[in-house]
Amino acid sequence: MKIKKIFNNNVILLSDEMDHEMIVMGKGIGFNKHNSEEVDFSKVDKKFVIDKGQTNKLTELIEHINIEYLELTKDMIEYAENKLAVSFNQNIYLTLTDHISFAITRYQEGIDIRNPLLWEIQKFHKEEYHVALEALKIVEERLQIALPTEEAASIALHFVNAQQSGSDMKQTIEVTKIVNDLINIVKYHYGIKLDENSINYSRFMTHLRYFAYRILSKEGIPDENDSLFEQIKNRYPKAYSCAQKMVTYLEKNDRITPTDEELVYLIIHIHRVTNRSTNRS
Template identity: 45%
Template sequence: MIIQKIFNNNAIVAKDSQRQELVVMGRGIGFKKNMGDEVEKELIEKVFILKQKEASEKFKLLLEDVPSEYVSLCYDIIEYGKNMLGVPLSDYIYVTLTDHIFNTFKMHDDGIRNPNPLLWEIKKIYPKEFAVGLKALEFIEDSAGKKLPEDEAGNIALHLINAQLSSSNSRTSDVAGQTQKIQDILNIIKYTYNNNLDEQSISFERFITHLRFFFQRIHQKKKMELEDDFLLRQVKAKYKKAYSCMLKIEKYLNTGLSDEEKLYLTIHVHRVTERQTE
């Protein structure tokens, strides 16, 4: 393995015997080294093999600015996520999550909190990814000494969710159809309530995100199920118009919704149509 570029004492770019380019990390691996030198194998701690060229180039740019210990921390989080979720992740997560964590640390050090308005949805709809996010907070506190709020577990979960989706070859072809369906659902709500929706509101943002997750679950054949229908019956009685609107959406989608899907969709319709100060 031959050194191609040295970022700092702990991070280099190297090429192996098959001429494959690798990002290699390890304490002192670049110390007093030059391009063309042999990599000391006993110093290797982590190896990044990014097959997507654009992701690889952006990752190398990140290494110019991000401390190697933060890059190593994100590597551990991603590898833990892969093992726990049992799904392939796009190479881009090494770029997006590392950049996100680096900026989150800077905001944390400046006393700036970044609340996650989608935390509720993430917890309910993607509990496995959220559990990885919570474990990542433990990694961060142990490694970097920074105690981050639960919102950040939701942010990390979103990166894992997006990385799963972008690694799916069929996703790109579904985007146009999904976008059209979301617009059709918004139109059903507008006509039912004879009112425009506040597209700048947090409720609207959360609703759009819920719909995207909904279509993703259909694609992945995931289902949400209630243990009993007590809450749905309460919501149906309290938000009659929103429930009626939800039934129109169900008919448009031409698919049977589970009780839990009906519950959350009804709540979101109510929230997005309710006049309130966000």
């Protein structure tokens, strides 16, 4: 691949004869280089091969921000992937770089924007939130800019979103709200405080997240065993009653009605998480 554009000594845009593009980073990779020259891949530390149509957006973004923000974001993402033991969708390099740039601009202009989902993110995406707090330290160490602690919630959402194939930030925010509302239905229905440190709570949260994604994607689990639903419904009547309240909530908010097969899993999880919490109480 040959150099198409040099952003600075460490970041360049490459293209091949088929016009496939790639942004690469490496110390001194663009030093004393010119367009159309071959690149020395031994100097490449990071390649950015993102979704088709997104390369132009990333290129445009790089042209209008401090290039150090891209290098900073790269380190934040690699740190998060290591801590969370995941591989993010490459589009996070575009979305998070844009966010960090805007957050720094707001900070410098004294504009404070509150995140309305701060509490939910802290509660339902604990691991991503704690990693995001550490990511803020990278910003402070590199730029001597102490972004508000609340900014970690927004960064955490980028980490969550980048783990969901094909989803977008709007959907991630919707999922977080749905999960929070469903959890509150369980709490008020049973009149208890759930044991958030239990394995059942962790399993319940995981189930609710994927349940919410399926609801938003209109991809419910198909009905396969009506007799099992009737059996679970009769065995756990209180959990079934709670699940029906969830169905009512979803229908009022223009979501699809979960299938009986979906409700089987939901009822079982509700019973497990509330049974342990009730016994502890």
